[in-house]
Amino acid sequence: MTFNIIVLAKQVPDTRNVGKDAMKADGTVNRGALPAIFNPEDLNALEQALGIKDQYPGTKITVLTMGPARAAEILREGLFRGADDGVLLTDRAFAGADTLATSYALAMAVKKIGDFDIIISGRQAIDGDTAQVGPQVAEKLGIPQVTYAEAIESIDRKRARVKRRLENGVEVVESPLPLLVTVNGSARTCRPRNAKFLQKYKHAKTVTERQVENLDYIDLYSSRPYLNLTEWSVADVNADPVQCGLSGSPTKVKKIENVVFQAKESKRLTDDDTELEDLIKELIANHTIG
Amino acid sequence: MANFYTDTPQFRHYLNHPLMKRIVELKERNYTDKHTYDYAPMDFEDAMDSYDKILEVVGEICGDIIEPNAETVDHSGPTVADGRVTYASPTQENLDALNKAELMGMAFPRRFGGLNFPMVPYMISADIVSRADASFQNIWMLQDCGETIYEFASDEQKNEYLPRVARGETMSMDLTEPDAGSDLQAVMLKASYNEKEGQWYLNGVKRFITNGDADIHLVLARSEEGTKDARGLSMYVYDKNSGGVTVRRIENKMGIKGAPTCELVFKNAKAELVGSRRMGLIKYVMSLMNGARLGIMAQSVGISEAACREAYDYALERRQFGKAIIEMPPVFEMLANMRAKTDASRAILYETCRFVDMYKILEDISRERKLTPEERDEMKYYSRLADAFTPLGKGMTSEYANQNAYDAIQIHGGSGYMKDYKCERLYRDARITNIYEGTTQLQVVAAIRHVTTGTYLNRIREYEAMPVLPELEPLKRTLSKMAQMYEKLAEIVTAPKDEEYLDFHARRLVESAGHVIMGHLLLQDANKEPEMFRRSAEVYIHYGQVEVVKNYNFVTKSRIEDLGYYKPVLSE
Numbered sequence: 001m002t003f004n005i006i007v008l009a010k011q012v013p014d015t016r017n018v019g020k021d022a023m024k025a026d027g028t029v030n031r032g033a034l035p036a037i038f039n040p041e042d043l044n045a046l047e048q049a050l051g052i053k054d055q056y057p058g059t060k061i062t063v064l065t066m067g068p069a070r071a072a073e074i075l076r077e078g079l080f081r082g083a084d085d086g087v088l089l090t091d092r093a094f095a096g097a098d099t100l101a102t103s104y105a106l107a108m109a110v111k112k113i114g115d116f117d118i119i120i121s122g123r124q125a126i127d128g129d130t131a132q133v134g135p136q137v138a139e140k141l142g143i144p145q146v147t148y149a150e151a152i153e154s155i156d157r158k159r160a161r162v163k164r165r166l167e168n169g170v171e172v173v174e175s176p177l178p179l180l181v182t183v184n185g186s187a188r189t190c191r192p193r194n195a196k197f198l199q200k201y202k203h204a205k206t207v208t209e210r211q212v213e214n215l216d217y218i219d220l221y222s223s224r225p226y227l228n229l230t231e232w233s234v235a236d237v238n239a240d241p242v243q244c245g246l247s248g249s250p251t252k253v254k255k256i257e258n259v260v261f262q263a264k265e266s267k268r269l270t271d272d273d274t275e276l277e278d279l280i281k282e283l284i285a286n287h288t289i290g
Numbered sequence: 291m292a293n294f295y296t297d298t299p300q301f302r303h304y305l306n307h308p309l310m311k312r313i314v315e316l317k318e319r320n321y322t323d324k325h326t327y328d329y330a331p332m333d334f335e336d337a338m339d340s341y342d343k344i345l346e347v348v349g350e351i352c353g354d355i356i357e358p359n360a361e362t363v364d365h366s367g368p369t370v371a372d373g374r375v376t377y378a379s380p381t382q383e384n385l386d387a388l389n390k391a392e393l394m395g396m397a398f399p400r401r402f403g404g405l406n407f408p409m410v411p412y413m414i415s416a417d418i419v420s421r422a423d424a425s426f427q428n429i430w431m432l433q434d435c436g437e438t439i440y441e442f443a444s445d446e447q448k449n450e451y452l453p454r455v456a457r458g459e460t461m462s463m464d465l466t467e468p469d470a471g472s473d474l475q476a477v478m479l480k481a482s483y484n485e486k487e488g489q490w491y492l493n494g495v496k497r498f499i500t501n502g503d504a505d506i507h508l509v510l511a512r513s514e515e516g517t518k519d520a521r522g523l524s525m526y527v528y529d530k531n532s533g534g535v536t537v538r539r540i541e542n543k544m545g546i547k548g549a550p551t552c553e554l555v556f557k558n559a560k561a562e563l564v565g566s567r568r569m570g571l572i573k574y575v576m577s578l579m580n581g582a583r584l585g586i587m588a589q590s591v592g593i594s595e596a597a598c599r600e601a602y603d604y605a606l607e608r609r610q611f612g613k614a615i616i617e618m619p620p621v622f623e624m625l626a627n628m629r630a631k632t633d634a635s636r637a638i639l640y641e642t643c644r645f646v647d648m649y650k651i652l653e654d655i656s657r658e659r660k661l662t663p664e665e666r667d668e669m670k671y672y673s674r675l676a677d678a679f680t681p682l683g684k685g686m687t688s689e690y691a692n693q694n695a696y697d698a699i700q701i702h703g704g705s706g707y708m709k710d711y712k713c714e715r716l717y718r719d720a721r722i723t724n725i726y727e728g729t730t731q732l733q734v735v736a737a738i739r740h741v742t743t744g745t746y747l748n749r750i751r752e753y754e755a756m757p758v759l760p761e762l763e764p765l766k767r768t769l770s771k772m773a774q775m776y777e778k779l780a781e782i783v784t785a786p787k788d789e790e791y792l793d794f795h796a797r798r799l800v801e802s803a804g805h806v807i808m809g810h811l812l813l814q815d816a817n818k819e820p821e822m823f824r825r826s827a828e829v830y831i832h833y834g835q836v837e838v839v840k841n842y843n844f845v846t847k848s849r850i851e852d853l854g855y856y857k858p859v860l861s862e
Contacts, residue, residue: 017291191390192351195344195405199329202343217332224328 001157002058005049006110008121008134009042009063009078011071015126016040023258036070038077041122043190045183048152049120050082050191056155060084062113066094066105069208075229079201080193085226087113088206091233096246099128103136105244108237110141118160119180123148131182138180145180146173150187206231292357294418295349298595300633301414303819304640305341310410313644314338316651317408327400341411347391348415352422356384360423363548364715373536375503375550377429384426385458394433395456398440402448403456408651409643413588417639420592424719425548427592429501431585435461435508438578439527442565447527451506459505463578464496464528464554471498472732474510474571475520479556481511481563490526490563492534492556500726502552503537505530508578509561510570523570526561534559545718580676582727583684584646587639590684590691590723593716594632597691597698600713601625605701615701624701628694630812630829635687637811638804642679648672675749678740679807685733686804688723695720731797738796741780746803747773753810758817762824765816765831769809772831772838776802779842791850798841805834 013034015022021033046063053059063078065071066089075086089109097105110119119138124131131147138145150165153172164171165184203217206229210221221227234241242248269275283289295301314337315321321337323330331337359380366378377385388394397412398404407415420427436455439448455461470476479494492511496502507528514522528535534557541551565574602625605616615621652661652669661669698713699706706713724730740746750773758766779802783795809831816823 192387193347193391195347195392196329198343198347199331199340202340217336220332 001056002060003052003056003117003155004115005052005059005061006113006116006119007042007046007049007061007063007078007083008106008119008137009046009065009074010039010122010125011036011065011067011074012039012125012127013037036073038074039122039125039127041124041126041183041185043122044185044187045120045122045181046078046081046083047188047190048149048181048183049118051188052118052152052155053082062087062116064106064109064113065089066097066102066109069206072206072209072229072231075206076201076204077193079204080198081191082194082197085230086204087230087232089232089237090206090208091244093234093241093245096249097244098249098251099130099132099136100250101244101246101248103133103140104248105234105237105239106133107137107140108239109232110137112232112237117177117179118152118155119143119178120152121180121182123182123184134180134182141178141180143178143180144175145182146175147182149181149183152181201227203227204229292353293346293349294352294357294421295345295414297349297353298418299822300636301345301417302342303815303822304636305338305345305411305414307410307640307644309644309648310338310408313408313410313647313651316655317406317647319655323400323406330400330406341407344393344405345411345414345418348393348418351384351387351391351393352418355387356419356422356426359384360426360548361712361715363423363425365547367547368540368550370503370537370540370550370552373538375537375540375552377550378548381426381429381548384423385429385460388430389458392456394430394458395436395452396433398436398452398456402436402440402452404452409584409647410640413584413639413643416585416588417592417595417636420589421596422592423548424589424593424716425546427585427589428546428549429460431582431589432461432463432501432504434581434585435463435506435578437581438508438525438574439564441577442525442569442574443527447562447564451527451529455506460501462499462501462504462507463582464499464502464507464509465575466498467495468497472729474575475518475523477510477512477523477571479509479511480515481513481524481526481561482515483513490561492526492528492559492561494556495538496552496554496556498541499552499554500549502540502550502554503530507535508564509556510575511561513563513567513570520571521568523572523575524567525564525570525574527564528556528559528561532560543722545715545721547718579727580646580680583680583733584639584642586723586727587635587642587680587683587687590687590720591632591635591639593691593720593723594628594635594687594694597694597713597716597720598625598628598632600711600716601628601698601701604705604711604713608703621701624697626825626829627833628697630826630833631690631694633815633823633826634808634812634830635683635690637815638679638683638808639687641811642676642683645672645676645679649676674745678737678745678749681728681733681736682740682746682800682804682807684727685724685730685737685800686808688720689730691720691723734797734800737800737803738792741796741799741803742784742792746807747777747780750776750803750806750810753807753814756814756817758813759820762813762817762827765809765813765827768831768835769806769813772802772806772809772835775838775842776806779845782845786850788850791853794853794856795845798844802838802841805837809834 013031014037024030049061061083062085063075063083064087065074072088094105121134135145146162148164149162151163153161153163159174159176161174165186204227234244314334321333324332331340362380363378368375368377395404396407400406416431433455436452439451467477482491509526509528510523512522513524536555538553538555605621608615649669649672695717699717702711702713783792812827812830816827
């Protein structure tokens with residue numbers, strides 16, 4: 001038994017270690033100042049796919065990402081960990097996409113890939129935190145979705161059993177295939193890059209990346225087809241340009257503000273149990289917790 | 291989010307040493323593997339890039355997984371039940387991560403599932419792993435036993451065992467017995483051959499066996515009944531799947547608590563002979579030990595690095611008398627000495643690795659084709675240097691690891707004495723490095739002949755011939771004075787031709803050679819990368835000079851007859 005898996009991944013600015021110059025004066029993210037990384041929850045998603053591949057050798061994992069030319073790095077990162085293939089969706093016409101336009105483009109790319117049993121993505125990206133793209137892709141493809149997954153516990157030709165981590169508990173659900181799953185950061189951490197895959201795929205490049213002067217090891221790209229990473233434009237995935245990028249994005253940003261968290265009022269407690277209990281009661285009463 | 295490779299720029303400096311070009315060319319046989327393996331390098335630059343990228347993975351695993359696990363590993367440690375060992379669960383997690391990354395047979399040729407790493411990048415990994423968790427390095431480094439299988443076992447055995455190790459099965463080297471520690475000639479574990487079955491069986495007890503419940507064991511046993519010395523010992527490989535060996539107990543150790551140290555009982559355990567009978571100790575264990583000593587050097591350097599960082603961070607943060615203690619001369623002197631000793635240790639570690647690489651690779655090539663006369667000379671030259679530098683480096687770096695761990699606690703003051711701080715574990719972990727794989731005293735025994743035959747002095751002359759920047763000339767002159775003193779010292783101690791007198795001062799001689807050599811290595815490093823090494827070169831050479839003078843004074847200010855005052859008075 002083998003499966004075809006598509007992992008949706010995004011290259012994001014590393015917002016976890018934000019320095020002084022992380023934001024521009026106008027309140028937008030200064031992408032140049034932050035290293036570009038594999039969105040953390042997408043790595044959790046990849047690990048779920050790799051787990052299935054461990055169990056069912058011969059399973060094929062394709063990493064799909066949308067972004068500028070440098071987002072091809074995400075595809076290589078996927079290959080280094082055990083993915084089989086990578087597709088970069090890149091076109092000027094995709095630029096400025098909100099979640100709707102993004103999910104449209106990704107859904108069109110998934111259709112172009114064709115055969116798949118399961119699509120796995122991270123719950124959300126650390127730059128936007130919308131958690132909308134995965135569910136919207138499922139809607140556009142007309143397939144079921146399981147969100148907030150912590151583990152794909154089992155899978156067979158017909159269905160998958162998925163453990164969901166929800167705010168107040170755990171839920172185990174079953175869904176028929178094909179299926180889209182979004183994975184939480186609480187899922188198993190992704191395995192490290194594999195030394196052999198790293199060496200095998202480190203020269204893998206997209207067409208755009210190969211268009212440099214004095215490309216190293218130029219002959220390899222004909223003798224080792226797997227080093228040619230797929231790159232698709234709007235036209236390649238038969239997408240409607242109007243529904244892509246800025247023109248396909250109804251979301252308009254009204255204003256961006258810098259928010260500094262600070263305590264408005266503070267209280268000091270002693271280590272007395274009853275004081276702690278009173279605090280908990282108070283927080284429950286005003287719905288801060290619970 | 292820490293990366294223990296990229297946060298230490300010294301590694302890339304050593305990885306890019308000029309001799310690496312020749313080492314990698316030889317190791318890769320002019321890059322012929324690329325036709326067979328899709329992960330083999332295209333050329334030198336490609337190979338170097340791969341080492342760098344893979345070391346980044348090692349650094350990430352160490353920073354993100356192994357180091358954060360180390361405290362729990364130290365506290366919980368392995369357990370034994372029903373004759374079998376279970377690692378602390380984070381230890382298993384470490385192993386799984388390295389396994390998934392296929393970092394378990396790093397130095398093996400690709401045809402056995404390895405990455406064909408030369409010693410330099412392989413030991414950089416060991417250095418990094420040790421900084422993260424010295425006890426885990428023990429388990430991981432035992433893949434080194436594969437080297438002995440590769441060199442001496444039959445093709446059938448190589449094909450059986452090496453790919454298994456590369457896939458993550460662990461190894462152990464079962465040498466020590468209750469009455470055979472430093473003196474391995476006394477090994478009694480019995481190997482008997484059943485003619486009818488054509489099968490060897492092992493019976494007896496081994497003690498202090500690191501990772502003793504490994505999947506694959508190399509066992510030193512007495513195959514020649516009635517013999518009492520080294521010539522009656524042979525080497526065997528035991529496969530845990532065949533059964534017959536149980537773990538009677540694991541030791542409760544002071545440090546490296548994550549690595550199980552086992553007492554093993556062999557009861558009719560089936561085993562296979564490795565290589566020729568009677569060569570077990572004389573040839574195979576000697577080779578095994580040289581590899582293991584290099585591993586302990588790397589472990590020592592890793593512990594030193596960790597100690598330096600812990601002490602530095604604490605000194606920066608801790609305020610007393612209105613300022614950070616790092617601003618106080620007694621503290622910053624300790625920190626500077628620690629950094630200098632760590633850098634000097636790393637310098638001799640990778641110098642030794644290069645020597646080992648050169649001669650081992652040429653030796654390996656000689657199994658495939660006849661070496662040219664030049665290559666044969668080269669092999670002899672480097673083999674001698676490796677033989678001289680391995681005990682010297684093991685001795686010096688492990689003593690420094692202890693000194694650095696000691697000073698790290700001192701800088702922490704009372705807090706460092708508590709279990710709450712990492713320096714306390716480092717201190718316990720460091721303590722074994724100058725004991726196992728031969729105590730410092732035994733390293734001196736191995737090293738002293740390179741004092742008397744001039745190997746060290748010849749190498750020092752070669753260093754002296756290497757040019758340095760004008761601003762480093764004063765350091766070079768100091769080293770030259772130190773070398774003169776060392777040479778004089780060697781003359782004085784060898785002149786009476788009294789073996790006991792030589793043995794008495796041997797450590798002083800070997801350490802003096804060490805100071806000169808390590809000083810030169812740092813000088814060369816500072817010459818190339820002044821920003822990175824100048825301070826350590828200055829501090830270390832200053833420190834070394836005083837040590838050499840001290841040794842010189844000890845010898846010259848005492849008489850041969852004074853030995854009598856040191857001798858024990860034994861009553862009947």
